[in-house]
Structures are given as structure tokens and as C-alpha cells.
Amino acid sequence: MNTILDLGIYRFAIEHCPSFISPSLAALYDNSLGLFPEKPIDYHLTIKNTSLIRRFIKPQVCIYIDNQRPFHPVKKSLLLPSLEWALNWCIASFDFNHLLIHSSVIVKNGKAIICPAQPGSGKSTLATYFGLRGWRVYSDEMAIINLHSHLVRPMHRPSSLKNKSIDVIKHLVPEAVISPVAKGTHKGDIAHVKLMSRLQYDELVDAEVVAVVFPKYRSNQKLNINTLSQTAGFSRLVHHAFNYNVLGIEGFQTLKSVVDNSQFFDISYSSYDGLSDFLDGLID
Amino acid sequence: MKDTLTQSLFVDIFSTPHLLEQFNLKQWEQLLRILRGADMLGSFYYFLDKNAQLSNVPDFAIAHLRSAKRYSDRQVQQISAETDILQQTLQTVDCRPIFLKGAAYVLNKSSNHLGRVMTDIDILVPKADLESVENALKLDGWIEKVLDDYDQQYYRKWAHELPPFTHPERGATLDVHHTIIPPISGITVPESFLFNENIVLEDGKETLSESMVILHCLVHLFYNEDYEKSFRDILDIHLLLLDYERNEDISQICVLARNLGFNKEFYYACSITDQLFRTQRVAAVNSCITPFIDTRLTNFFIRNIILAALIPSHDLLDKRWNKLARYIMFLRGHFLKMPLGVLVPHFWVKSRRALVMLVMGPHHYEK
Numbered sequence: 001m002n003t004i005l006d007l008g009i010y011r012f013a014i015e016h017c018p019s020f021i022s023p024s025l026a027a028l029y030d031n032s033l034g035l036f037p038e039k040p041i042d043y044h045l046t047i048k049n050t051s052l053i054r055r056f057i058k059p060q061v062c063i064y065i066d067n068q069r070p071f072h073p074v075k076k077s078l079l080l081p082s083l084e085w086a087l088n089w090c091i092a093s094f095d096f097n098h099l100l101i102h103s104s105v106i107v108k109n110g111k112a113i114i115c116p117a118q119p120g121s122g123k124s125t126l127a128t129y130f131g132l133r134g135w136r137v138y139s140d141e142m143a144i145i146n147l148h149s150h151l152v153r154p155m156h157r158p159s160s161l162k163n164k165s166i167d168v169i170k171h172l173v174p175e176a177v178i179s180p181v182a183k184g185t186h187k188g189d190i191a192h193v194k195l196m197s198r199l200q201y202d203e204l205v206d207a208e209v210v211a212v213v214f215p216k217y218r219s220n221q222k223l224n225i226n227t228l229s230q231t232a233g234f235s236r237l238v239h240h241a242f243n244y245n246v247l248g249i250e251g252f253q254t255l256k257s258v259v260d261n262s263q264f265f266d267i268s269y270s271s272y273d274g275l276s277d278f279l280d281g282l283i284d
Numbered sequence: 285m286k287d288t289l290t291q292s293l294f295v296d297i298f299s300t301p302h303l304l305e306q307f308n309l310k311q312w313e314q315l316l317r318i319l320r321g322a323d324m325l326g327s328f329y330y331f332l333d334k335n336a337q338l339s340n341v342p343d344f345a346i347a348h349l350r351s352a353k354r355y356s357d358r359q360v361q362q363i364s365a366e367t368d369i370l371q372q373t374l375q376t377v378d379c380r381p382i383f384l385k386g387a388a389y390v391l392n393k394s395s396n397h398l399g400r401v402m403t404d405i406d407i408l409v410p411k412a413d414l415e416s417v418e419n420a421l422k423l424d425g426w427i428e429k430v431l432d433d434y435d436q437q438y439y440r441k442w443a444h445e446l447p448p449f450t451h452p453e454r455g456a457t458l459d460v461h462h463t464i465i466p467p468i469s470g471i472t473v474p475e476s477f478l479f480n481e482n483i484v485l486e487d488g489k490e491t492l493s494e495s496m497v498i499l500h501c502l503v504h505l506f507y508n509e510d511y512e513k514s515f516r517d518i519l520d521i522h523l524l525l526l527d528y529e530r531n532e533d534i535s536q537i538c539v540l541a542r543n544l545g546f547n548k549e550f551y552y553a554c555s556i557t558d559q560l561f562r563t564q565r566v567a568a569v570n571s572c573i574t575p576f577i578d579t580r581l582t583n584f585f586i587r588n589i590i591l592a593a594l595i596p597s598h599d600l601l602d603k604r605w606n607k608l609a610r611y612i613m614f615l616r617g618h619f620l621k622m623p624l625g626v627l628v629p630h631f632w633v634k635s636r637r638a639l640v641m642l643v644m645g646p647h648h649y650e651k
Contacts, residue, residue, distance in 0.1 A: 040313040040344050067321045067512070067598065094320070096354040097347055246358045 005087075006035035007155045008201060009144060010095075012087060013041040016048065018061070024080055024179045024192070028158040031198035043090040045083070065090060078182045081190040084160055088141055092242045098153070099145040099254045100242040105138035105152055106130050111283040112152045112207040114143045115215050116240035119187070122217030125165040129272050130279065131195040132173045136204060140195075142242065143209075147250045150257040151206035158192040166191045172272070209258045211282040212237065216268040223274040226266040233264030289314040291595050291603075298519065299562040301335040312345040314600050322513050322596035325349060326356030326399030334395075356399045363390040366405055366456050371489055373424040374409070377416040380490055381407035382482060384461065384500065388491035389520075392483060396523040404448065404457035408478060408492075411462040418446060418460070426451050426458060434633055464500045465507060466621050471545050495537045498524045499546060506549040509617025511610045512597040522557045525565070534565060538572040547576050555586050556594070589613065 003017040003025065017025075025033055046064040060073040063086045070089050074082050092100060103116035104127035117123040124140040131137035138144075138152055140159035145152050158179070161169060166189065169176055177194040212233055228236070237255060238244050244251045263282065269275050287310050294315070297303055307315070319325045329349040332338045341349065367387055374381050384406035389397040409417050422428070426449040436447065449458040463478065465471050482490045492500060501524060505517040525534065534554075541550035551573050554565035592609035595601055 040309040042348070044317060066317050094348075094351060096351040246355055248354075248358060248361075250354075 004034050004037060004041065005029060006032045006039075007087070007157055008032075009153055009155055010042045010087075010091060011036075011039060012090070013044045014083070015044065015046040018047060018076070018079070020076070021080055021083070027177055028179060028192055028194045029156070029198075030194075032156045032201070035198070043094065045086055045090075047079070074185070078185050080179060080192065081160065081182045081185050081187075084157075084192065087157070091142065091144075095144075096243055096246055097147065099143075099147060099244065099247060099251050101143040101145070101237060102141070102240045102242060103143040104140045104159075105143045106135040106279070107138055107152075107154075107204075107207045108135050108280075108283050110205070110207050111210045112138065112143075113211045113213055113279060113282055114152065114209055115213050116143075116237060117215055120162070122165070122215055124159050124161060125168060125217065126215050126272075126275075128159040128161060128165075128169055128176075128193050128195065129172060130276075131159065132169075132176055132193075133276070135279075136200075137195045138204070138207070145209070145254055145258065146206060147247070147254050149206060150208075150254050152209055153206050154201065154204040156196070156198060156201040158194050161191050161193060163188040169193060209262055211263045211265070212258075213265045213267055213279075213282075216266070217270065218268045219270050221268055221270045223271075223278070224268045225278060228264035228266055230259050230262075230264060233262065234259045236264075287311065289318070289600060291601050291606075294318065294595070294601060295560055298331070298560065301332070301337050304332075304337055305340050309342060309344055312342060316345060316348050318596050318598045318600055320348075320352075321598045322515050323401050324399075324516050324519075324596075325352030326401060327396070327516070327519070328399065329353040330398035353399060356401050359402055360390050360397060360400060362456075363387050363402065363405065366454070367391060367489055368487075369424070369454075370405070370407065370458070371487075373420055374417060376423075377413070377420045379409055379413045379417055379420075380488075381409050381417075382478065382490050382492060384408050384464070384492070385504070388497055389524075391485055391489055392491055392494075392497070394497075394524055395527050396520045404459055406459045406461060408461045408464065410475065410479060414446065414460070414462055421449055421458070421460070424451075425453060432637075434637070465503055469507065469621050473544055477540075477544065494528055494532070495540050498528060498537055499541060499544065499550070502549050502553045503546055506552055507617060507620055509614045509621075511593040511613045514594050515596045518553075518556055518560065518594055521553050522561050522563070525553070525557065525563075534568050535572050538569045542573070542576065547573060548582065551577055551579075551582060552586060552590060555583065556590060559586075559591065560594075 001017050001019060003014045003022075005012040005014065005025070044066060048062050048064060049059065059076045061076055061079050062069060062073040063071060063082055065086065071082060071085065101114065101116055103114045104123040105112055105114050106127055107113075115123045115126060127137045127140040136154070137159060138154040139157065143152050144155065166178070166181060170178065179192040181189050181191045183189050214236065234255065237259065241251070241255070244255065247254070267275070267278070287308065289311050293303070316325065319328050325348065329352060332341060332349070338346070363386065367383055370381060383391055386397075386400055386402035387405045387407075389400065418428075428446070429448045429450065431447050445459050445461040449460065450456070451458070463473055465473060477496060478492065481493045483493060484490050491497060498521065501517070501521050505514060505521065508514065528534065528537065538550060541547055551566070554569055557563050558566050589609045589612055592606050593613040595606050597606070597610065
């Protein structure tokens with residue numbers, strides 16, 4: 001079966017998409033699944049079985065991106081997280097029309113806060129929580145910034161939660177639409193959370209970045225906020241950018257514009273209560 | 285026009301770029317996939333630019349081409365920086381490296397350097413300097429790729445290069461050659477062809493002479509065993525020859541090829557570019573080359589095997605014959621570089637090791 005995923009900015013085709021993940025894709029992507037079948041596709045993924053024997057014993061699947069196979073084969077039950085990583089891989093490897101920063105992006109009142117962080121810092125969990133509490137999540141993985149307008153652009157995608165974060169979100173937001181948990185990936189257990197419908201996505205517009213918050217989840221710790229200088233913020237953003245080194249002068253100008261318009265903070269927290277007021281304050 | 289991109293339509297674009305004006309979005313989508321798989325997206329941007337076709341490209345496709353252009357522009361810039369550093373590093377041991385392949389195209393600003401993506405930098409140094417070059421590179425932070433003992437001794441004994449170096453800080457990869465064709469092939473290119481009559485650029489960097497650059501490019505292609513992405517190489521040869529033909533007579537390369545024993549390879553290049561890009565090169569070199577080769581057999585081989593192998597490897601284009609042709613070229617490439625007395629033991633060791641790694645895990649031979 002061939003499936004189209006329209007993320008708004010990018011269009012993916014998934015060839016030989018096995019039917020067992022269709023319910024998850026349908027739940028997470030709703031109308032973005034199979035949208036505009038006549039329009040051209042940016043990136044093609046093909047899902048293949050690894051060998052004839054493996055079809056029957058311990059089935060494995062492999063994701064190809066045209067001739068490339070960036071990931072190891074995985075058990076069938078781990079296909080959904082692998083697909084999500086393959087989408088990220090394509091964007092990060094092939095899109096040099098945007099400045100890409102490893103970061104989640106939350107937006108309210110047309111103003112964006114980006115939260116760059118290393119994996120495991122809690123940036124996706126933070127985005128997921130606020131995405132289910134009135135903010136719009138433009139991405140839980142990368143800020144996609146237009147090189148001309150310097151505005152951050154929205155993607156229609158679910159967020160991805162790891163390990164304990166899954167239970168945290170299930171507990172805090174019991175009504176959230178969450179995919180089945182893929183247990184035992186190389187990053188641990190993974191589940192995906194739907195953050196908006198396609199209809200809601202279609203209302204979003206590119207947004208100006210007004211603040212950069214470097215999040216760090218720490219258990220049993222009060223909310224701690226440190227203001228950073230723009231200089232320190234700039235160098236930290238460079239560190240988190242995927243393709244700053246490739247974009248040259250355009251990348252510098254885009255990043256400079258983001259830095260000029262932004263406040264910078266380091267935060268550590270263990271609950272989202274106090275955080276909400278702080279974030280609301282940044283977009284007032 | 286039908287929706288699918290055929291092999292002949294793909295090839296015809298390069299001689300008749302205005303065919304693209306008729307392309308619908310689905311065909312553009314297929315073309316971009318094939319070009320990306322062949323590492324040619326960036327070069328294609330510049331091909332369209334040169335042929336004044338950019339304004340006819342639909343928005344969907346131009347976005348992908350611009351993105352690839354940005355990436356390759358940066359790589360070309362990086363080559364300038366890396367070659368600067370290499371030149372300084374090797375100055376400490378009084379060695380002037382000759383830059384080969386991609387680095388040479390960039391330094392010489394050949395037509396084929398625009399839009400290029402490169403995985404490594406290649407340099408050529410006299411065999412006598414290998415040890416001092418190796419030491420100087422290590423002092424500058426280059427790290428020799430760790431090979432298992434078999435591969436290590438294979439490189440040292442049979443290949444025309446050292447095991448690859450990487451620079452972890454700068455993310456670069458470097459191949460150090462001491463000649464342009466593996467000695468095991470039985471062909472020796474005299475050092476005077478490699479280290480004299482070179483192009484010396486303003487900043488003192490050196491590349492092979494223009495005709496040797498071309499000869500090296502075609503030797504590299506026709507002694508190769510992997511033809512998955514070789515369409516780019518034949519296009520390289522075509523563009524380099526076009527540059528050359530602007531000022532010089534192509535029959536001079538023909539004489540050089542004959543002197544060095546690359547008659548057949550040069551004929552392949554002329555004949556294939558004639559067929560793919562509608563040039564008249566065989567006619568131009570006819571008297572110089574045809575007396576020395578069996579043209580009937582050679583033409584048969586070109587038409588049925590090489591041309592089929594050169595089509596970019598992609599599910600959208602491949603027919604069963606293309607895969608088989610690539611496999612024949614794979615065996616041929618190995619055979620050319622290794623006489624049976626070496627090839628058979630090599631395959632024996634490699635397949636035995638593959639079997640052991642299958643059982644013991646992929647890291648069994650690492651130290």
C-alpha cells in the first residue's frame with residue numbers, strides 16, 4: 001500500500017506501508033494522511049522486508065530513502081518510531097532552504113518560543129504538555145526557520161515521547177490521543193501523541209521567535225530560571241543547529257535576526273505548574 | 285508525453301535540455317529522485333543555469349535544486365579551505381601534494397566543479413615521500429582509518445593509496461595516493477607524467493596537467509567496479525573534454541592515452557560521450573586510435589554492457605539488464621585490478637571473514 005503523509009511544509013510518500021501501522025498513522029495524522037494525492041512528493045520512503053526467512057521468523061522491516069538505508073532494520077513493532085526518525089532524517093539531510101535547529105517550538109498569539117535541547121532534556125514532553133494545554137506545537141523536534149522571512153514554520157506531526165514521559169503525559173492529560181508504546185527501541189520506549197487536527201494545523205501561520213528557552217527537566221526541583229545574554233544564547237543556538245555550518249551568510253543572518261528579537265533563558269523544573277505563567281509572560 | 289521517465293528520456297535531457305519544458309510535476313518528482321540518488325542534484329542546478337533553463341523549472345523542483353546547490357556550494361568552499369591546510373601541513377616535510385579528482389576540479393574551476401558533492405579529498409605524493417607525509421598528517425590531527433590486519437596489509441601491498449585518513453575536528457576524509465592506478469593492474473604510469481608538467485596555480489597548489497586530469501578521470505571510471513553512481517563520472521568526463529576542446533585538440537589526449545596504455549579506455553570515453561551527449565569525438569580521434577583496438581568487439585561491449593551499467597541505479601529506471609550489466613562491470617573491475625592469483629585468495633579471505641562475522645558479530649576483527 002502506498003501512503004502519503006502531508007506535513008504541510010514537506011510531503012512524504014511511504015511505499016509498501018504495512019497495514020498494521022495504518023490505524024496509528026490515521027489516528028496521529030488524521031486528514032494529513034493521503035492528502036492531495038495528485039501533488040508531487042518531496043521524499044520517498046520505501047518499507048521492505050529484510051529477507052524471505054525473516055518474513056516468517058522474527059520479522060524485520062527496513063526503511064529505504066530512494067537508494068539509501070540510513071537505519072538498521074527493526075522489529076515490526078518498532079516501525080512507527082523508525083518512520084518518524086526517517087522523516088526527521090530526510091528533513092535534516094536534504095533541506096538546506098531553512099535554518100534547522102534541534103528544538104521544540106511552541107506558539108501562542110502568533111509568537112513562538114523555541115526550546116533547543118539535547119535528547120533526554122524534556123523538550124518534547126514540555127512541548128506535548130503545552131500543546132495539549134492551549135499552545136500550538138510547530139514541531140517537537142526541530143525549529144524550521146525561513147531564510148528570508150526569519151519566521152518559524154509549522155509542521156503537522158505528532159510529538160514523540162520517551163520512557164517515563166509517556167506516563168507523565170498520560171497522567172497529566174488523560175484525554176490525550178497516544179499511539180501504542182513501541183517498547184525497546186535504541187532510545188527506549190517510544191509513544192507518539194497527536195497534538196492537533198489537520199483543520200487546526202491549516203489555521204497556523206509562520207511565527208516570529210520571541211524567546212529561546214533551554215529546558216532541563218530535573219526531578220524534585222523547584223522552578224529555576226536563569227537569564228542568558230544574547231551572546232551566550234547565540235553560541236548555544238549555533239551548537240543546536242543542524243545545518244548552520246552549511247548555510248553560510250544566510251544562516252548567520254537568520255540566526256542573528258532570531259537572536260535580536262529574543263530573550264534567552266536556562267530553566268530547570270520538575271512540574272509544569274509554575275512554568276505556565278513564565279511562558280505566558282514571554283509572549284505578552 | 286507519458287508520465288514515466290524512461291532511460292532514454294533521462295539521458296536526452298543532457299543533450300536537449302529544452303525537453304524539460306514539457307515535463308509535468310510527476311516527471312520532475314521522478315527526475316529529482318534519480319538525481320539525488322546519483323549525487324547529481326547540485327550539478328543539475330548548474331546544468332540548468334548554464335542552459336538558461338532555471339526559469340522554466342516549477343517551484344516544487346526549484347526548491348529541491350536550490351537546497352542541493354546550497355549544500356554543494358559549501359562543499360566547494362570547504363575544499364578551498366582544506367587544500368590550504370593540507371598544503372601548509374605537507375610543506376613541513378617539503379612535499380607538494382598534487383590534488384586529484386574533485387579537489388582538482390574545484391581548484392582548476394573546471395566546468396564540472398559547480399554543484400559537486402565530494403566524500404573525500406584525494407592527493408598524490410611521490411612514493412618516496414609516503415612515510416614522511418603520513419607522519420606530517422598525523423601530527424596535524426589526521427587519523428588513519430583502523431583496518432583489520434588483512435585489509436591493512438592488502439592496502440600496503442596491492443593498492444595505490446594508503447588507508448583513508450579522517451580529521452575528526454574538521455570532519456574531512458583524505459585519500460593519499462602514490463600513483464593513479466593500482467600497481468597490481470600491471471600498468472605503471474611513469475612518475476614524470478604525474479609530477480612534471482603539472483598545473484601550478486597562483487597560490488602554489490598543484491594539479492595534474494589538463495590532459496592527465498581527464499585521463500585519470502576515465503581510468504578511474506573504467507577501472508572501477510561500482511557503477512551505481514557512475515553517470516556522474518561520465519558526465520564529468522564529457523564536461524572536462526568540453527573544457528579541453530575549447531583550446532586544444534582532443535587528439536593530443538589520444539596520443540597520451542596511447543603512450544600510457546589507456547587506448548581502450550579513451551575510446552570508451554569518446555564513444556560513450558558521443559552516444560550519450562551527441563558529440564563527434566570518435567570521428568575526431570579515429571585515425572589515432574582505431575588501428576589499435578578491435579572496434580567491433582569494443583563497440584559491442586560499450587553498447588550492450590557499459591552504457592547499460594552507466595544508467596543511474598534507481599528503481600524508477602532500472603531494468604533487469606542494467607543490474608546485470610552493473611554486475612558484469614563489478615566482476616570486470618575486480619578482475620582488472622587483481623589477477624586471478626590474487627583475486628581468488630582475496631575473495632576466499634573476504635567470504636570466510638564475512639561468515640565468521642555473521643556468527644561472531646560484526647566487530648569480531650576489530651581491535
